[in-house]
Every structure is written in C-alpha cells, then in structure tokens.
Amino acid sequence: MRYVNQDIxxxxxxxxxxxxxxxxxxxxxxxxxxxxxxxxxxxKLSDEDSKKFLELLEGTVDKAALDFVKQKVPNFEEELKKRxxxxxxxxxxxxxxxxxxxxx
Amino acid sequence: MAEVTSGIxxxxxxxxxxxxxxxxxxxxxxALADQQTYSSLLRSLDLARDDQFLFxxxxxxxxxxxxxxxxxxxxxxxxxxxQERFNEAYELSLGKPELIDQNLVKIxxxxxxxxxxxxxxxxxxxxxxxxxxxxxxxxxxxxxxEWYQTALTGGQFQAFEDQVRKKQLIINVLAGKSQALKGxxxxxxxxxxxxxxxKTDQNPSASQLSNxxxxxxxxxEALGPQAADxxxxxxAGEILGRIAExxxxxxxxxxxxxxxxxxxLGRVLDAIxxxxxxxxxxxxxxxxxxxxxxxxxxxxxxxxxVAKLIHQLRTQGIVMRSATPEPLxxxxxxxxxxxxxxPTEPAKIxxxxxxxxxxxxxxxxxxxAVPTRTAVPASPTVAPTEQLSPTATRPPATATRExxxxxxxxxxETTGVALAEADKKTKEAVMAxxxxxxxxxxxxxxxxxxxxxxxxxxxxxFFDDNHAVNIVEFDFNWTNGTKDxxxxxxxxxxxxxxxxxxxxxxYDVNSHMTVILEPGHQSNAPIPPSSWKGPxxxxxxxGVTLANGTSVSERKYNMETAKALxxxxxxxxxxxxxxVTVDDSGFDVVPLGFYDGKMYYIDNPDVFVPLRxxxxxxxxxxxxxxxxxxGAANDDEAVNRRGGDIIPPATGNYRDESMRLxxxxxxxxxxxxxxxxxxxxxxLYDGDEPDNQYLITExxxxxxxxxxxxxxxxxxxxxxxxxxxxxxxxxxxxDKKHNxxxxxxxxxx
Numbered sequence: 001m002r003y004v005n006q007d008i009x010x011x012x013x014x015x016x017x018x019x020x021x022x023x024x025x026x027x028x029x030x031x032x033x034x035x036x037x038x039x040x041x042x043x044k045l046s047d048e049d050s051k052k053f054l055e056l057l058e059g060t061v062d063k064a065a066l067d068f069v070k071q072k073v074p075n076f077e078e079e080l081k082k083r084x085x086x087x088x089x090x091x092x093x094x095x096x097x098x099x100x101x102x103x104x
Numbered sequence: 105m106a107e108v109t110s111g112i113x114x115x116x117x118x119x120x121x122x123x124x125x126x127x128x129x130x131x132x133x134x135a136l137a138d139q140q141t142y143s144s145l146l147r148s149l150d151l152a153r154d155d156q157f158l159f160x161x162x163x164x165x166x167x168x169x170x171x172x173x174x175x176x177x178x179x180x181x182x183x184x185x186x187q188e189r190f191n192e193a194y195e196l197s198l199g200k201p202e203l204i205d206q207n208l209v210k211i212x213x214x215x216x217x218x219x220x221x222x223x224x225x226x227x228x229x230x231x232x233x234x235x236x237x238x239x240x241x242x243x244x245x246x247x248x249x250e251w252y253q254t255a256l257t258g259g260q261f262q263a264f265e266d267q268v269r270k271k272q273l274i275i276n277v278l279a280g281k282s283q284a285l286k287g288x289x290x291x292x293x294x295x296x297x298x299x300x301x302x303k304t305d306q307n308p309s310a311s312q313l314s315n316x317x318x319x320x321x322x323x324x325e326a327l328g329p330q331a332a333d334x335x336x337x338x339x340a341g342e343i344l345g346r347i348a349e350x351x352x353x354x355x356x357x358x359x360x361x362x363x364x365x366x367x368x369l370g371r372v373l374d375a376i377x378x379x380x381x382x383x384x385x386x387x388x389x390x391x392x393x394x395x396x397x398x399x400x401x402x403x404x405x406x407x408x409x410v411a412k413l414i415h416q417l418r419t420q421g422i423v424m425r426s427a428t429p430e431p432l433x434x435x436x437x438x439x440x441x442x443x444x445x446x447p448t449e450p451a452k453i454x455x456x457x458x459x460x461x462x463x464x465x466x467x468x469x470x471x472x473a474v475p476t477r478t479a480v481p482a483s484p485t486v487a488p489t490e491q492l493s494p495t496a497t498r499p500p501a502t503a504t505r506e507x508x509x510x511x512x513x514x515x516x517e518t519t520g521v522a523l524a525e526a527d528k529k530t531k532e533a534v535m536a537x538x539x540x541x542x543x544x545x546x547x548x549x550x551x552x553x554x555x556x557x558x559x560x561x562x563x564x565x566f567f568d569d570n571h572a573v574n575i576v577e578f579d580f581n582w583t584n585g586t587k588d589x590x591x592x593x594x595x596x597x598x599x600x601x602x603x604x605x606x607x608x609x610x611y612d613v614n615s616h617m618t619v620i621l622e623p624g625h626q627s628n629a630p631i632p633p634s635s636w637k638g639p640x641x642x643x644x645x646x647g648v649t650l651a652n653g654t655s656v657s658e659r660k661y662n663m664e665t666a667k668a669l670x671x672x673x674x675x676x677x678x679x680x681x682x683x684v685t686v687d688d689s690g691f692d693v694v695p696l697g698f699y700d701g702k703m704y705y706i707d708n709p710d711v712f713v714p715l716r717x718x719x720x721x722x723x724x725x726x727x728x729x730x731x732x733x734x735g736a737a738n739d740d741e742a743v744n745r746r747g748g749d750i751i752p753p754a755t756g757n758y759r760d761e762s763m764r765l766x767x768x769x770x771x772x773x774x775x776x777x778x779x780x781x782x783x784x785x786x787x788l789y790d791g792d793e794p795d796n797q798y799l800i801t802e803x804x805x806x807x808x809x810x811x812x813x814x815x816x817x818x819x820x821x822x823x824x825x826x827x828x829x830x831x832x833x834x835x836x837x838x839d840k841k842h843n844x845x846x847x848x849x850x851x852x853x
Contacts, residue, residue, distance in 0.1 A: 021340040028216060028347045031223075034373060035351060039358045047365060054367050058375045091346045 012092060029091065033084060040083045044073045209337040216344045222265060227370040234371075578603075578731050578750050578769065594780050596665060599731075600672030602773030607727065609768040610761075613677060619727050666731055727765065748773055748786040 009015055014022050042050050049072055056065040070076045233248045359369050587595075607619065750769055752762040770786045777784040 017336060017340050021337070024213070024216065025340060025343055025347070028220070028344060028351070031220070032347050032351045032354070034376060035354045035358055035369075038372065038376075039354050039361070042358070042361050042365075050361075051365050051367075054362075054365065054372060057372060087350065090350060091343060 012088070032091070033087065036083060036087050037080060040080055041069055041073070044079075045069075205338060209341045212341040212345060216348055219348060223370075227374065230368060230370045231374070578729060578748060578773070592664070593668065595777070596668035597672055598777045598780055599665070599773065600669045600676065602776035603669065603729070603769065604673055604676040605772035605776065606765065606769035608677075609772065610765050611727075619673060619729060669731065748777070748784070750786060750788050752788075 009022065009026075014025060017025065041053065045053055049068075053065055053068055053072075056068050059065075073079065230248075230252055233252045355369070362369050362372060603619075607613075750766045750773075752766040766788055770788055774784060774786045777786075
C-alpha cells in the first residue's frame with residue numbers, strides 16, 4: 001500500500017472486505033493508477049517533451065520530472081485528479097451515475 | 105488428469121458437440137452436456153505443456169510461477185492446480201451454484217495474482233537484462249532488448265499467459281453455469297410457491313400475500329452469513345476484474361507509446377517506484393487522494409434510515425431503478441421520438457378483433473371486482489406511483505366484471521391493491537429513498553401481479569422459452585468507434601437498416617416480434633504481449649482511442665450502438681418491440697432494460713416473476729442479437745481484418761433459424777453499410793473456433809436464458825393494453841393453448 005491511506009479505504013468502502021482482499025485490491029489499484037498517471041502525462045506531451053520527461057524521471061533530480069510536467073501541462077494535478085476520478089468510478093462500479101449504491 | 109480426462113471422454117464419446125459443433129440438441133444426450141463442456145475445457149488447456157511450469161505459493165497464499173522442478177517450500181504443479189480446478193468445476197457443475205461461486209472467486213483471485221506475477225517477472229527479467237548488458241550504448245540497448253525478448257518468447261511466459269487466458273474461459277463457463285443454475289433454482293422455488301397459492305386460493309387474501317412475502321424474506325435471511333460472505337467475495341472479485349480489465353487496456357496503450365519513444369514500461373515504473381518520495385509519486389498520491397475524495401463526493405450518502413427502507417423493499421418486494429442514460433448527443437434528439445402506438449396489431453389479433461385498439465388508453469374501464477397488481481415499469485420522467493398506468497389482469501372465468509370508467513387514463517388506480525397499508529408504507533419508503541438520491545428520477549416498487557393473474561398462464565408461465573431465437577452475435581467494425589459522432593451516426597443508421605432488412609427477409613415485418621439488443625459481453629481476455637505473433641484476441645472490453653485522442657472503453661460504444669440501433673429499428677418497425685439489455689457486465693447480474701429513449705435498470709432477481717409474466721403477454725417471435733464492437737486497441741491488424749463478423753450460436757434449439765437469420769444479415773448488412781463504406785465486408789463465422797466459440801456462446805446462452813427485456817413503450821402501449829384491458833370490454837387475454845392474444849368474446853363491445 002504505497003499510496004492509499006485509511007481515509008481512502010473508508011471512502012472506497014474497502015473496509016467491508018477482509019484484510020487480504022483489501023490488500024489485493026489496493027495493490028492492484030495502485031499499479032493501475034501509476035500506469036494511468038503515466039499514460040495521462042504522455043498523452044498530454046509531445047513526443048519530444050515525452051522523451052525529456054522520461055529522461056528526467058530516470059534521472060536523479062527529485063522534482064525535475066514533476067516540475068517539467070507542471071510546466072507543460074496546464075492544471076496538471078487537477079486534470080490528473082479527474083482522470084483518477086474516472087478510473088475509480090469505473091473500477092468501483094459507478095456504471096450508473098448516482099445509482100450504484102442504492103440499496104447496497 | 106489424464107485418467108480423469110480419458111474417463112470423461114470414454115463416458116461422453118457418444119454424440120459429442122465438441123468434436124462436432126453442428127450437432128443439434130436433439131442429437132445429444134442432455135445428461136452428458138456438462139461432461140462434454142468440461143471435456144472441451146480440458147482439451148483446450150493442452151495440459152501436456154504445463155509440466156515445465158511451476159507455481160508456488162508463499163505463506164500468504166499468493167501463487168507464483170517459476171521454472172524448474174523444485175523451489176523452496178512445496179511447489180505446486182500448474183497441472184495439479186488445474187486438475188483441482190477441473191475436478192471442482194466438474195463436481196460443482198452438478199448443481200451447486202454457491203459452490204461454483206466460491207470456486208469462481210478463487211480462480212478470479214488466482215488469475216489476478218498470476219497476471220501480477222507475470223508483470224513482476226517481466227520487470228525482473230528486464231532488470232537482469234540491464235545488469236547483464238549495461239545500456240551504455242545503442243548496441244547494448246539492442247542486446248538488452250534481444251535478450252529480454254528471447255526470454256519472453258522462449259516459452260515460459262507465452263505459455264503461462266496463454267494458460268491464464270484459458271483460465272478466463274473457465275471463469276466464463278462457470279459463471280454462466282452458476283447464473284443458469286441460480287435462475288433455475290429461483291424459478292423452481294417461485295413456481296412452487298405460486299402454484300401453492302394458485303391451488304389453495306385463486307383470489308388470495310392480503311394476509312396470504314403478506315405471508316408469502318414474509319416467507320421469502322425469512323428464506324433469504326436464513327442464508328445468513330454464508331450468503332453475505334459469498335457476496336463480499338463476489339464484490340472483491342468484481343473489483344479486481346475491473347481493475348485488471350482497465351489495466352490491460354492502459355498497459356497496452358502505454359507500452360506502445362513508450363516503445364515508440366524508445367523507452368520500456370517496466371523501467372519507467374521502476375524509476376517511479378525506486379523512490380517513493382519522488383515528486384511524481386507524491387503528485388500521484390495527491391491525485392489519488394483528491395480523486396478518491398472527489399469520487400466519494402459524487403456518491404450519494406446513504407442515510408441509515410433510507411438504507412433500512414431500501415433493504416426492506418428489496419427483501420419484501422422489488423425495487424426498480426431508473427436513471428437517465430448516458431447522453432448520446434448527436435445520435436438521439438434531445439426529445440425522444442414518440443412513435444404513437446399504432447393500431448397495427450399482430451395479424452392474428454387483427455383477425456380476432458376487426459376494430460383496432462385505440463392508440464391511447466383513454467377512459468379505460470377497470471374492474472373493481474378484480475383488483476390486481478401488475479408489473480408496471482416506471483418512467484423516470486413521471487412521478488411516483490400515483491401516475492403509473494392503470495392495471496388489471498384477466499380475471500378468473502367466473503369473476504364478475506363490472507366496467508368502471510377511469511376518469512384520467514394516466515392516473516394510477518391504486519384501488520383494489522390488496523396490501524393497501526403495505527403499499528402506503530412502501531410508497532412512503534420509495535418517496536423517502538427518492539428524495540435521498542437527487543440523481544435518481546424515480547424509484548418505485550414494481551408490483552407483483554396477483555396470483556389470479558397468473559392462472560391463465562399456468563404451466564408455461566415460467567418455462568416457455570421456446571419462442572426466443574438464440575443469440576446471433578454481430579461484431580461491428582470497431583474502428584467506427586474512433587470516428588466522430590456524426591460519422592458514427594451514419595454507421596448506426598446503416599447497421600440498423602441492415603438489421604431491419606435482414607430480419608425482414610426472415611420474418612414478417614408486420615408481425616409482432618421482440619428484438620433484444622445485447623450490447624456485448626465483457627471480455628477478460630488479456631491483450632497479448634507485444635511479442636505475440638499469432639492471431640490477436642479481439643474482443644469487447646478493451647479501449648478505443650477516439651480521433652481527438654480521448655480513450656474510452658468499448659463498452660460505452662457498445663451501449664451507444666445498441667441504443668442508436670434500438671431507436672432506428674423502432675422507427676423502421678414500430679410493430680416490433682425493441683429492447684436493450686442495459687449492461688454487459690458479465691455474468692454476475694441479470695440486467696434488464698427497456699428502451700424508450702431512456703434506460704431502466706432493474707437488478708432484483710425477484711423481478712423475473714412479473715417480467716416473465718409480462719413477456720408471455722407479448723406474443724410473437726423473440727430474437728436476441730448480441731451487437732458489439734470487437735477489437736483490441738491500437739491493433740492495426742485487427743482493424744484491417746475486421747468488418748463485421750456474424751457468429752450464430754453453434755448450438756441451441758434455434759440454431760437453424762439463427763443460421764437463416766445470420767445469412768440474411770450478412771447480405772443485408774453488407775449492402776447497407778457499403779453505401780457509406782464501399783469495401784465493407786461482413787463474414788459468417790460458423791464453428792471455425794469450435795471450442796472457444798462454443799464455450800463463449802454457450803455461456804452467453806445460459807446466462808441470457810433468464811434475461812427478459814421489453815421495451816417500455818411496448819409494456820405501456822401493447823402489453824399493458826392487452827393485460828390491462830383483459831377484463832374490460834374490448835380487452836384481450838392471452839390464449840395459452842393457441843399461443844396468441846385473443847379478444848375476450850364475452851367482453852366484446
């Protein structure tokens with residue numbers, strides 16, 4: 001569980017699951033979100049900028065890659081948040097907006 | 105395994121659909137069907153290759169694959185794992201859906217873990233490759249790549265991934281089997297219960313109905329913790345499945361992007377993970393948190409009181425959900441086209457009743473002698489129960505019918521509802537629930553018809569599936585999904601025209617028939633690795649990248665397609681009932697949908713009682729068409745290969761009819777689409793992949809056997825008109841013996 005904290009576990013209703021199930025879900029979710037984040041960033045950058053970003057990511061300067069993305073992608077964190085919201089809705093069954101929790 | 109396999113095959117060698125997929129049902133001993141299904145699975149697994157692979161489990165039960173005969177601990181042969189699975193699957197197939205569910209959860213968990221193990225192992229391999237050939241120069245990079253690719257294609261990964269894919273087939277089959285068995289069990293129980301009431305009293309009292317509902321609740325509650333546990337496991341399995349599905353899509357796209365840039369996915373992810381404090385990782389943490397909280401904010405918070413009421417509704421009766429569909433901006437006008445109910449009834453009806461049914465139900469007399477409760481779907485735009493259509497049913501032959509005009513046709517007649525007090529509470533609960541969900545335009549209790557209404561249906565009420573043609577699957581050229589909305593709309597029109605012409609060539613256009621469009625099925629087949637040189641597994645569930653660069657899941661396009669087709673078909677053939685099943689979420693739910701420009705969602709299994717009742721009221725042929733995009737994202741090969749593939753069921757009672765329909769569809773669809781795309785080709789697949797296609801089709805057929813979907817308009821304007829007016833002058837009832845609706849002679853004006 002690299003990223004997910006207890007609040008999120010509650011928000012996602014993951015506390016209904018056993019510890020083992022929860023761990024599985026979170027691990028898999030984190031792996032997915034990393035890829036979604038990368039995909040999102042690369043989809044916003046030109047090829048040239050993408051290469052630069054990836055080189056910075058593999059480099060040693062801690063904030064260089066993030067600063068670069070922020071500079072190139074307007075509202076980066078806001079947009080990434082939207083993408084994640086979409087992913088989480090998809091994964092946690094919000095196929096029918098506003099309805100999926102009815103009666104569950 | 106060899107013994108088991110050969111044992112099964114010795115037993116099942118007689119008329120064998122696996123070796124001859126064209127066999128008709130009548131030529132196969134039904135008792136052997138399950139064995140043949142699993143024999144086919146056993147063969148498809150090609151177990152001989154498994155010896156070279158080993159799984160091993162760690163102390164937490166995680167399963168890993170490794171090479172060699174011995175590892176630390178006690179390695180488990182893949183072959184043995186699969187043997188165990190099949191033994192269980194085979195045993196469980198004999199009629200215990202809850203055990204099948206347990207098995208499903210286990211296999212799904214394994215598949216998720218194994219996929220993760222594959223990805224981890226690939227990363228490890230990549231790391232080793234880098235260590236071996238430090239990437240200081242382009243030449244070294246090439247060596248790394250070559251070494252890595254050789255290792256990947258050397259057998260172990262390819263075969264293991266193949267094995268995971270095949271496990272998915274097992275999951276599909278088991279899930280379909282489980283669903284079918286559950287449906288049968290529920291049916292049997294409900295039939296028994298209803299028959300009991302039918303026998304004891306054709307006009308049961310309120311207390312009897314209350315008792316019935318209470319018994320149902322007690323029975324559910326008796327399932328207790330075991331059911332809850334299974335339900336929880338099922339949910340976890342679903343979530344893991346959706347994560348895996350989405351990850352396959354994004355991984356495929358990401359790998360291609362990175363490859364084009366000269367980078368490799370594992371290495372980039374390593375770069376992020378090596379330093380958890382790294383700024384990008386921190387940004388992800390922030391986004392995850394914010395995204396999650398934003399997501400949580402969109403979810404309706406369930407007040408405990410409302411939750412209780414909802415629970416009560418769901419256990420005592422039926423809650424129907426309704427929702428506004430996803431918008432289809434350029435395909436469906438803002439205001440759904442209202443096709444007025446035409447007086448053109450089925451030919452037989454016309455014969456029976458020379459005077460046409462009025463197009464709208466106005467001043468409908470309704471019997472007060474026989475108060476009834478009939479399935480009435482809710483309209484999301486119409487407010488609660490007060491405005492439901494008036495309902496009535498065919499009365500017992502001896503019932504006295506006293507016509508009583510209804511002042512306003514759309515005003516609900518709640519008089520005569522046996523459980524008046526219960527209804528009042530229900531109504532209050534429904535209203536409370538609706539208020540608690542601002543996004544929901546209506547939540548109503550779908551009323552169960554009174555048992556006397558079922559008298560006329562008697563024996564064939566629950567078992568008459570014989571008027572439905574099995575699925576003809578039509579796989580669209582998925583590249584249309586990448587086109588803009590206006591272009592997609594043209595294709596949809598062409599498809600609908602082709603489907604209409606195709607059906608028309610087989611069936612009488614003026615007769616009533618129900619066309620059920622099934623948007624597709626969720627495929628769990630993994631996207632093959634980039635090194636894979638064989639045929640691609642193109643199926644729904646993967647992503648589509650639009651011309652503007654937006655990625656969406658094919659499921660959305662499948663729904664868009666189905667809805668657009670439903671609308672167009674409805675325009676072309678207003679006599680037909682066109683319905684769309686509302687989900688393609690696999691096998692765990694039995695979704696039902698009505699189409700009238702909006703979608704209705706019902707997910708309570710109890711609903712099958714009134715809906716089965718309802719379906720039987722609509723005469724005529726039922727055709728189920730599975731229509732969906734197929735294709736793997738960014739797969740140029742698949743794009744070029746695929747036009748439209750029609751796959752009739754390899755088996756089933758209506759295979760011959762489906763084949764006729766398929767052939768007709770080929771011609772008509774091709775002609776229609778070629779008007780906008782000259783080179784468009786539609787192909788017929790008939791058993792070219794007997795094992796796989798057979799299994800998939802079979803499980804679909806099993807699953808859909810209980811799916812009933814009727815168009816809302818039909819229920820309101822056709823079905824209800826017949827049922828509602830059954831006991832009124834000019835009304836109709838359903839003649840079971842002659843399988844048609846007829847006008848009641850005694851009630852003719």
